[in-house]
Amino acid sequence: MPFEADITIVAQALDRFYNDSISARKPVIDQKRLDQVVRDLDLEYYAKKGGLEGKKLQLFLDKYLAYNTRLHHPAYLGHQCAAPHYAAALGTFVNAFTNNVSSIYEMGPASVCMEYFLINWMLEKVGWKKAPTTLAHRVKDQDFGGGVLVDGGSLANLTALVIARSALVPDVWEKGTPSNLSILLPSKGHYSLAKAAGVMGIGAEAIRFVDVDEMGAIRPDRLQRCYKRTLQEGKRPIALVANACSTAVGIYDPLDEIADFCQENALWMHVDGAHGASALLSNTYGRLLKGVEKADSLVWDAHKLLQTPSLCAALLLRDHKHLDQGLQISLDASYLFHQKQQPGFDFIHRTLETTKSGLGEKLFFVLGALGERGLGKYIDRQYGLALQAYDYINELVDFECPVRPQSNILCFKIKGDSKTQMDIRQRLTDEGRYYITTVLFNGERYLRLVFMSERTTLAHIKDLIGEIRKIRLSLLKDAKEQLL
Numbered sequence: 001m002p003f004e005a006d007i008t009i010v011a012q013a014l015d016r017f018y019n020d021s022i023s024a025r026k027p028v029i030d031q032k033r034l035d036q037v038v039r040d041l042d043l044e045y046y047a048k049k050g051g052l053e054g055k056k057l058q059l060f061l062d063k064y065l066a067y068n069t070r071l072h073h074p075a076y077l078g079h080q081c082a083a084p085h086y087a088a089a090l091g092t093f094v095n096a097f098t099n100n101v102s103s104i105y106e107m108g109p110a111s112v113c114m115e116y117f118l119i120n121w122m123l124e125k126v127g128w129k130k131a132p133t134t135l136a137h138r139v140k141d142q143d144f145g146g147g148v149l150v151d152g153g154s155l156a157n158l159t160a161l162v163i164a165r166s167a168l169v170p171d172v173w174e175k176g177t178p179s180n181l182s183i184l185l186p187s188k189g190h191y192s193l194a195k196a197a198g199v200m201g202i203g204a205e206a207i208r209f210v211d212v213d214e215m216g217a218i219r220p221d222r223l224q225r226c227y228k229r230t231l232q233e234g235k236r237p238i239a240l241v242a243n244a245c246s247t248a249v250g251i252y253d254p255l256d257e258i259a260d261f262c263q264e265n266a267l268w269m270h271v272d273g274a275h276g277a278s279a280l281l282s283n284t285y286g287r288l289l290k291g292v293e294k295a296d297s298l299v300w301d302a303h304k305l306l307q308t309p310s311l312c313a314a315l316l317l318r319d320h321k322h323l324d325q326g327l328q329i330s331l332d333a334s335y336l337f338h339q340k341q342q343p344g345f346d347f348i349h350r351t352l353e354t355t356k357s358g359l360g361e362k363l364f365f366v367l368g369a370l371g372e373r374g375l376g377k378y379i380d381r382q383y384g385l386a387l388q389a390y391d392y393i394n395e396l397v398d399f400e401c402p403v404r405p406q407s408n409i410l411c412f413k414i415k416g417d418s419k420t421q422m423d424i425r426q427r428l429t430d431e432g433r434y435y436i437t438t439v440l441f442n443g444e445r446y447l448r449l450v451f452m453s454e455r456t457t458l459a460h461i462k463d464l465i466g467e468i469r470k471i472r473l474s475l476l477k478d479a480k481e482q483l484l
Contacts, residue, residue: 027432091365127293146320250409256291
């Protein structure tokens, strides 16, 4: 097996890809038709003949990487996906080759230990009690936090709500979901939460949306009215979900006040911190999560702001017992569940997955390379850059921003223009100079920037504004010519 030689080829190709990206020598995005890419990569040939190694591997990677979107590029301002630290690729590679899973201890002792450590590290950052590392399985009735790494925030949110349902309806796994359950959500919540309601059999019609302010943040003073109305309708809310931060514009809900309301009404509080929980590592922006320690559960994605590749999401609970008991169901799987000596810990009962990827390597190799202080500095930089860009754009006479950013997400549009945002975005994407997204917020379509690359500076934003102005003039000219 030409193992070492092919690793060298891959490493060299990725190094060229990275340097071309950070130097902006190549476009940030280059979309071609699907059939063209399949043909150019000779996928059918290799599927039938094999031989993807050596020189053929090198040529293949050169073509393959050319079609990849460059997240390390300074003009990458697209979706909430990390521009990963190279150390994460090392950890991912090690786990991919060893293929040790973290469902049960005997299938990956080092991988399980790494995940167990990371869960405790995150619990401590939240302000929850860490789980013991000595004979953890023998102190299951004691009070401490718990968690598990899963493949993405959507799965983590679903699992959290399933556990909240079990806390309210302990016999749900035997008798099924009662017809009167409900979930309280902010209208600006992530769509995975509504999807989870459907998966759980609660249904979209049982969702009750709490009142939000003009920024999309939950209004604590309106919670009692919504909760009381829900009870009067005969509904039993399994949880109230808060954002930290919202996906559209990156605004944090007032967690401290929401937590007080939930505790007063014995209501499960779940925080969707998939994107913004990483601010817990920041001395400057950690205040945005004040009160998170009062919540019952939290989702925290490492693959967003911890420079970790997709997917690596943590589901964390203040009380491990809910996590360890919330997914229990009697199953015939004697090859997994039986009496045995247990020197470590099995994660299998904490997740909807059975074979669970070893995800800890992705995050720990980054944490081990940068340390939590290094990750905190990265978050400070990206959040700070969003504020700099806001100050710059908001002072321009021809642009406006709907909200002052609280994270690394910034939305803006051309003042008085609600029709060309999609066309502007499409033109930018076609040209490949900038990759941005758009969002509908309070009935208006905005251009949306997510500051993920460390190479992005305010100078790039100023250049982007210049490009947008040129594109708009071109669009206006085209529209005028069509009328003539």
